[in-house]
Amino acid sequence: MSGSAALNVAVLDDYQHVAPSLADWASLQPQANTVFFHDHVSDADALAARLAPFDAVVLMRERTRFDANLLARLPRLKLIVSVGMWNAAIDLDAAKSRGIVVSGTTGGDAAATPALTWSLILAATRNLYGEAASLRAGGWQTRVGMDVNGKTLGVLGLGRIGEAVARIGVAFGMRVIAWSQNLSSERAAEVGVQRVEKDELFREADVLTIHLKLGDRTKGLVGARELGLMKPGAYLVNTSRGPIVSEDALIEALQERRIGGAALDVFDEEPLAAGHPFRFLPNVLATPHIGYVTENTYHVAYPQIVEAIRAWIDGAPIRQL
Known part of the structure; x- marks a missing residue:
């Protein structure tokens, strides 16, 4: 993936306001600018409007659902990166049919x-x-x-x-x-x-x-x-x-x-x-779905997210779901 205009990356559902500090997002510049969202949007219209300007979206596990209807409303979207190598909230068939790359992360704290x-x-x-x-x-x-x-x-x-x-x-x-x-x-x-x-x-x-x-x-x-x-x-x-x-x-x-x-x-x-x-x-x-919300998991996941975005920008996507 290449081009003169900077790509826009959205990081969704960063409830604890920690994502900016857990990876070297600046390393994606000048090719990509990253925006962090700390709230959750469940309304489909509001979510589609929010994400319309973005080329890539980062998902923390299954907090936000990306079904076929939402994907169809995001013609600019070309990359989804999710924490983990499996995410039931993403319609992978719909993503593939639209040419959207879906990448994941490995590791985390199994305990x-x-x-x-x-x-x-x-x-x-x-x-x-x-x-x-x-x-x-x-x-x-x-x-x-x-x-x-x-x-x-x-x-x-x-x-x-x-x-x-x-x-x-x-x-x-x-x-x-x-x-x-x-x-x-x-x-x-x-x-x-x-x-x-x-x-x-x-x-x-x-x-x-x-x-x-x-x-x-x-x-x-x-x-x-x-x-x-x-x-x-x-x-x-x-x-x-x-x-x-x-x-x-x-x-x-x-x-x-x-x-x-x-x-x-x-x-x-x-x-x-x-x-x-x-x-x-x-x-x-x-409790508010905190089974995987630990320091070890986050410290592994977010650097791998940046790595996956960089690989996609360089035209060699990694860890595709």
Whole structure:
């Protein structure tokens, strides 16, 4: 990619105002000028208007959706760079048909999401948010926490992240069971856990934690029927993707207290709407999709983003999705 006029690069959804300091964006000059956006725009018309002047767009994971309709409204766009080598928010076929290069980044901290998962498990089962809120308000103890040792951890999806979460469960003295469509008993045994059937996973888990990739087979996989199998005191934890769980069914189960509670880092629509029930239900611990938001991940991702933009400018795109 070459030309006399400077290219315009948009960096979207820099919520923490950190992207400018994490890479050498100046190295792209004079061929490219970079603009950083720290807010989130979900309205399609407003987003298309904002991005109309840009030749390249940088996405922090799946914070903003780039579907075929949006891509068709951005005739100037020729490059998308996303954090990670997989992004369900980008219509890759539509991008390819329009000649838009899509590049990604590798690396990051593989322990980040498992660490947050266990932070949520322990915080939910010991009611840390409620107890801390009571202390700040001048109160004291409000509930009796649940011990995790001796309890059953159900792991839905035993890939890289699920395996890390499962091994920590074993270290905590939990019985760990797992299921996914392709999981074999041999693979589960390698991790030191037991493969069970799907319904058994939901019936027996005291904590059910989700670690599947979102796709046609997993969207809505956890619905009213599955939630109805869970123990009344069990907790559901989701640090994977919101649409894997039926949001309406989960809200109903929580409102009716048919399960003990939920700890959620991911949602159907992000950012979460101001009046959404997950913001105020007393048996929900919600965090704003921070599973991958760590220093190590960002320090790897942003320099690779600049590298990918430079490679595209030089006519040799790298790490194409």
